[in-house]
Amino acid sequence: MKKFKMLSMILAATLALTACGGGGDKSEPANGEGAASGEKITWKFGHLANEDHIWHQTAEKFGELLSEKTDGQIQIEIYPNNQLGGETDTINSIKAGTVDMVISGETMANWAPKAALMAVPYAFRDQAHLVNVIEGDIGQEIEEEIVEKVGLTPLYYHTRAPRNLTSNMPISHPDDLSGFSMRVPNVPLFLSVWEAAxxxxQVMDFNEVFTGLQQKVIDGQENPLDLIHSAGFAEVQDYVNETEHVYSWIYILVGNEQLAALSDELKEAVFAAAEEAQVYGSDLYEEAFAEYRTLLTEAGMTFNSDVDQDAFREAMLPAIQSQLTEEQYAMYERILEVE
Structure with a gap:
C-alpha cells in the first residue's frame, strides 16, 4: 500500500511540474498554490456499480475521508449505475472537464496498451499472484502509462473476483459455445479470445446488458460474481459457469488536470484519503465475496463447476498470442513468471 501511495504521489508531482512549465491556460500556479485559497471543489465521480456494491461503498468512504482531511474543501459527488454514462463515456467526459473521477480497468487499453494486461485471460493464477503484480514493477509500468496516455491518475485499486460466464444452459467446454451470443466489454482482446473459443x-455497455439478456439479444455475458449479483443477472440467467478466465483489478482514477490544479497540501490529502480507502475496500472485499455465491444460489442460479478450464485456456491462447503486441506479450510472459 505504501509503495502504491508513494508512486501516485511521484506521478502527481510530475504532473504538477509539467503543468507549471507548459505555459498553457490550464497550468497550475507556481509553487503548488492551486486551489489553496479555500475555494470549494466538487469532484463528480461516475461508475457502473450499484449503491450496494463495495466499489460504491468504498467510494463513499473515500469521499468522507477526503472531506475530513480538507475541512470540507473537497467534496465528492458519486453517481453510481452509469448515471454519467458508460465507462468510456465517463473517461471522455473527464477529458472534456465535465466529470472528474471514474472507476476503470482494461477498458483503458483503448488509450494505454499496457492496460490490456490488467485482464488477460488466464494470466493470473490466483489473488495473491494478482496483488504481487499490481504492487510490483509491472503494476507501476501500467500505472505510469495510464497517467501519460489516458490522462488519468490512479488513486487506489480494487482486486476483482475472477470473471465467470453466465448463460441459460450449462457451458463446460468451448465446444458448448457454438452459436452462443455473448456480451463483452469494449476490450478488443476479449472479443478475440471468445471468438477463438x-x-x-459483441461489445455492449454494461448498462445495456440486462435488457439485452432479457430480450434475448444476447445469450450470456461474463463478469465477476459481485457484478453478476449487483446487476440482477440472476433474473435473466440460470447458470454461472466457473470458467474463472480472468483475474483482474480496477483503478479509481481522477483526471490529471483536476489533480494538478490542487495545492500540494490538498494533493497530500487526496492520497492520504486514497490510502485509507484502499485498506477499507480490501476489508470489504474479504467480507463480501464469501457471500456472493450464496446470494446468487438463493436467487436461483446454478453454479457449474464442471468446466474444463484447461480447454478454455488452450482455445484462447492463439488469440492472446496474435492480439497482443510484441511489447504486450513480453509483459504477459513476465506476469506468468511473477511469484
Whole structure:
C-alpha cells in the first residue's frame, strides 16, 4: 500500500511540474498554490456499480475521508449505475472537464496498451499472484502509462473476483459455445479470445446488458460474481459457469488536470484519503465475496463447476498470442513468471 501511495504521489508531482512549465491556460500556479485559497471543489465521480456494491461503498468512504482531511474543501459527488454514462463515456467526459473521477480497468487499453494486461485471460493464477503484480514493477509500468496516455491518475485499486460466464444452459467446454451470443466489454482482446473459443461476442455497455439478456439479444455475458449479483443477472440467467478466465483489478482514477490544479497540501490529502480507502475496500472485499455465491444460489442460479478450464485456456491462447503486441506479450510472459 505504501509503495502504491508513494508512486501516485511521484506521478502527481510530475504532473504538477509539467503543468507549471507548459505555459498553457490550464497550468497550475507556481509553487503548488492551486486551489489553496479555500475555494470549494466538487469532484463528480461516475461508475457502473450499484449503491450496494463495495466499489460504491468504498467510494463513499473515500469521499468522507477526503472531506475530513480538507475541512470540507473537497467534496465528492458519486453517481453510481452509469448515471454519467458508460465507462468510456465517463473517461471522455473527464477529458472534456465535465466529470472528474471514474472507476476503470482494461477498458483503458483503448488509450494505454499496457492496460490490456490488467485482464488477460488466464494470466493470473490466483489473488495473491494478482496483488504481487499490481504492487510490483509491472503494476507501476501500467500505472505510469495510464497517467501519460489516458490522462488519468490512479488513486487506489480494487482486486476483482475472477470473471465467470453466465448463460441459460450449462457451458463446460468451448465446444458448448457454438452459436452462443455473448456480451463483452469494449476490450478488443476479449472479443478475440471468445471468438477463438467459439462464441459470437459483441461489445455492449454494461448498462445495456440486462435488457439485452432479457430480450434475448444476447445469450450470456461474463463478469465477476459481485457484478453478476449487483446487476440482477440472476433474473435473466440460470447458470454461472466457473470458467474463472480472468483475474483482474480496477483503478479509481481522477483526471490529471483536476489533480494538478490542487495545492500540494490538498494533493497530500487526496492520497492520504486514497490510502485509507484502499485498506477499507480490501476489508470489504474479504467480507463480501464469501457471500456472493450464496446470494446468487438463493436467487436461483446454478453454479457449474464442471468446466474444463484447461480447454478454455488452450482455445484462447492463439488469440492472446496474435492480439497482443510484441511489447504486450513480453509483459504477459513476465506476469506468468511473477511469484
Amino acid at each position: 467459439g462464441a459470437r461476442p
